[in-house]
Amino acid sequence: MDNTRGSGQEGGNDNPQMTELRNMVQMLVGAVTAQQQLLQQHFQPPQPQETRELDLSRGETQQGETSEYRGVTEDPIIPMESVAVVRQFLKLKPPTFKGGMDPVKANDWILAMEKNFRLLRCGEQQKVEIGSYLLAGEASRWWNLKGVREPGMDWARFKVIFREKFVPRAVQNAKCSEFEHLKQMGTTIADYEGSFTNLAEYAPHLVATDEMRARRFEDGLRHEIKRVIRPLVLPTYAEVLDRAIIVEQDEIERKKYFDSKRRQNFGAEGTSGQKKQKPEMKSRNFGNNPKGQVQ
Template identity: 40%
Template sequence: MPVPPPAPGCQTGDCTVSLTREFKKMKPPVFHGGIEPLKAEAWVLGIEKLFKVFLCTDAQRIQLAAFTLEDDARCWWMLVRDENKDVAWACFLEIFTRNTSRNVYGDRKVSEFMELKQGNKSVAKYETQLTELAHFTPHMVDTDYKKARQFEGGLRDPILDRVNVLKLPTYVDLLDRALIAEGNVANRKQNFEWKGRRQNFNKGKTLTKKKLKSGNSNNIPVVRDFPDVFPDELSGQLVNREIKFTIDVIPGTQPISKTFYLMSIIEMKELKTQLQELLEK
């Protein structure tokens, strides 16, 4: 229901206070300033939505809108207010939008979009950043094919090698395959590191055996650090022993079996995002 304006007979100061008090009750959005086109656009949409039910003149709209400006935005309005005293509401919005979306900022965002690469970011985080910057370059992503090629060009080489050969035409399919390729690359890297640690362990074990055969305990780091425990000369070698290890379960227990299922793109993306956040903590 539209909010009625103050009574016609009230004093100017009292009307302003009453109007501001009623407007404040509607919890209008606040803008702190800076070259932030997305935040400025959200503020304009919020204010316009309130004024559809809060009936007032253009001058009162500007006065109430200025009430929600804080910090740098407030300072900006104090500087330009005198030269824009009697402007219409539409003119105020034009001045405000021009101040919060300068070409320099837009050009910088276009450059960021064109130079964006995945780097060390996850596929999900890279895709989110690409989508945010795409707001400043609508002409470069006006078709699904253009957006897919831009996304593909910024992927890391190990992932790009796996999806490039598929020649996927749609952005959704490309994103899905990139997420799968990312998981495969991570698993392969983990297996490679595990094999490397195992090889290093076997080399260390072989080296220890050779040192024991020489009979000189000073060549073995652990023995050398604790001379009061080990004798100066070791007469024997390490003996390989088998250790039996079992897990007792209730008789008749069957192995747990779960059917594999494919996750949707949205679920996969959310899972990747949560895992990345846990890894970064």
Template identity: 40%
Template sequence: MHQLVEQFIKLKSPKFDGRGDLEGALLWMEELEKAFEVLGCTEEEKVTLAVYQLQGNANDWWKATRGVIFPAGTAQTWAMFVEAFNGKYFSESAREQKLSEFMRLWQGQRTVDQYEAEFARLSKFTPKMVEDPIDRARRFRDGLKPDLRSQMISLNLRGYNEIYDRA
């Protein structure tokens, strides 16, 4: 474990203090999962390393809820940690707000690249809406400016990258 912690620290994974918004928490989880993949961590190691990165309010939350999430004798799994973390830092109202932002997203005065960047950012919060490649491409296409959208429809483009590249 000592060697694993040293390797993990060298990757400079971010700390999480529990303050900030939904996107900060999501980014923290994404960065941790990249490190875990590189290091080939077990479920229990993932929990241990994630907890090591908690600071301030987040560390206080963990100390107060650890025994509820993992009662004595219970194996620590990453899935259980993620579920508890999401329950704390991804409130239902915050998720609904991001879903609403995603649903209202359209290109407007943005360039296609700016629109795509915002689409990618918000789609992280609505995975079920974009998990199917055709739905993802259709949703992206439908948010384009009307003239671009009609061109994409007339070209019968179906793939997300295909539509993005052509737009």
């Protein structure tokens, strides 16, 4: 009995303290666990696959692949709908632009980008996203400051601010003046169109609409071609260019035809003249010329 009471008394004295201690420990563990969960949610937010945007500035793709252009620029985050286009674009091995005051390199980069844009049928916003992604070095740092100030800009605006930064103003003015006075002269339509397209980049205000571009191109054509096209009042640049090529080709074919006829006529006249001419034969009259001299 004594042992039983002693044992019961000892257990009764310990239970309240142990229970309180266990409760405090459980509360502490629960608080720490909750804090850890909050920290994880803060630093690692959930990113559902269907809405997550990939940060291609680190070369990240949907499959976790790494692009060869990793580290090209710290900007931008490419929307999911543009990721497929960007990946196709990178397969074309497009050039990067690192900056510097070199108008030839700057313009060549723009032309190379636009060539690929046409191939992949990129939208205006996609052009800006891809173009800014391929900026590196000084050019990338410039975009990180400039791009955020004009969200939603289109490619035409991108080219304007790009040239303001990397093509000296004196060069832009000279190219603009050259465009204003551009004439076809003795070149082909293809050569004239190439010069027209390149120089028009420096004078966007002169070709702000497709009709303005058509009239400007038409004004620079040779007189022989322009006099055929101008009465047609073609509304688009593509139509003017197409008709100019046709007129030029007709002109070339006509010239070939008349040159061929001229050569044929010249050859016929030469043959006829040779047939009419007879060699002069001096008669020999030995009877009247006793000495036998040839008269």
